[in-house]
Amino acid sequence: MKSGYINLMVLKFLMAAFILSFPLIVLAQEKSTCAENLKASQLLFDKGQVEQVSSMLRECMKSGFNREEQLSAYKLLIQSYLFEDKLEQADSAMLAFLRSNPEYQLSPTDHSSFVFLFNNFKVEPLVKISVHLGTNYPFLTLTDSDPASVASEKSSNKYSSGLLNFYGSIEAKFEIRNNIEANIEVGYSQLSFTNKRDFLGIGTTSYIENQSRLEIPLSATFNFRNFGKFTPYARLGAGPALSLGTIATADFKPSDLNGTSHTGSDINREASRISLDLFAQAGAGIKFKTPGGYIFSELRSGFGFYNQVIHAGTSPEEQELAFYYYYADDAFNLNAINFTIGYTQIFYKPSKK
Numbered sequence: 001m002k003s004g005y006i007n008l009m010v011l012k013f014l015m016a017a018f019i020l021s022f023p024l025i026v027l028a029q030e031k032s033t034c035a036e037n038l039k040a041s042q043l044l045f046d047k048g049q050v051e052q053v054s055s056m057l058r059e060c061m062k063s064g065f066n067r068e069e070q071l072s073a074y075k076l077l078i079q080s081y082l083f084e085d086k087l088e089q090a091d092s093a094m095l096a097f098l099r100s101n102p103e104y105q106l107s108p109t110d111h112s113s114f115v116f117l118f119n120n121f122k123v124e125p126l127v128k129i130s131v132h133l134g135t136n137y138p139f140l141t142l143t144d145s146d147p148a149s150v151a152s153e154k155s156s157n158k159y160s161s162g163l164l165n166f167y168g169s170i171e172a173k174f175e176i177r178n179n180i181e182a183n184i185e186v187g188y189s190q191l192s193f194t195n196k197r198d199f200l201g202i203g204t205t206s207y208i209e210n211q212s213r214l215e216i217p218l219s220a221t222f223n224f225r226n227f228g229k230f231t232p233y234a235r236l237g238a239g240p241a242l243s244l245g246t247i248a249t250a251d252f253k254p255s256d257l258n259g260t261s262h263t264g265s266d267i268n269r270e271a272s273r274i275s276l277d278l279f280a281q282a283g284a285g286i287k288f289k290t291p292g293g294y295i296f297s298e299l300r301s302g303f304g305f306y307n308q309v310i311h312a313g314t315s316p317e318e319q320e321l322a323f324y325y326y327y328a329d330d331a332f333n334l335n336a337i338n339f340t341i342g343y344t345q346i347f348y349k350p351s352k353k
Helices: 002-046 049-059 067-083 087-100 112-118 317-323
Strands: 123-143 157-161 164-176 178-201 203-215 218-223 230-254 278-288 293-304 332-352
Touching: 002 049, 002 067, 002 157, 049 067, 067 087, 067 112, 087 123, 087 332, 123 157, 123 178, 123 293, 164 332, 178 230, 178 332, 230 293, 278 332
Parallel strands: none
Antiparallel strands: 123 164, 123 332, 157 178, 164 178, 178 203, 178 218, 203 230, 218 230, 230 278, 278 293, 293 332
């Protein structure tokens, strides 16, 4: 009884394995048949029986060939149409070939008829879509020579920034000339900085501000001479930065051990910060050519035009910072150094000259 049960389980396992592997077996047979059709079509073409080539290759052109076989099949099909004076079909086949292989380079083994038609077409980049991922290093430009203070006596400041500030963007690039591109980019940027301030020698205030914003620069990139698959480039541009929110945290630590520390929850600074800034950017990078696109890394800097601080003086947030944390905002412009890596996909448009 136990032996019969085991045999039944083995049978079910074998049936399941066969059902799962059956599509793969059919696909392998189809691939094998298409490979044989390609060889047979080449023999027919060599014998001058070109009228039979298109019918033998038609079905396999959809999904039956691997990449190398498809290249050979397209060439054979185009040559057959040309030998039969079916010029419209030859043009259509060449367009389909160039859509699948927009970066194809002619080979010395290509038939003269294929080369002739190929040279009557052009393939131009329609748009290049880039994705940037990286980090920001913000730095401030103080626009007032004297640090702000809630007391009559000026206090000392020490600003610092962290490296782990997320930056991500999507960019559309349009080729103006062979080495110049016009670009529009939409990016999400996080910027964080810290200010440690001594207050009258009685304690130290630590203030941390985190801004998030949407940046939309318009820029131009200039591509320098290629070094094999590597191409260095430079970027210059400008654009608006829209604030998505500003949150701060603060604490006060007394110098005297018997003093009272002040801590609290997050502070919303939107009422004290401008909602729209303008910035200029300059940068440089290097890209590595891959099939259909590029891998790149880029370093750029952005310089804000406007003072970030709105001094109302009466908002609850400013009152809390002044009287609980002994902190007042310095007037500053917000700048950043930006490092990203990413990928560019090129979308081509083939057409007849």
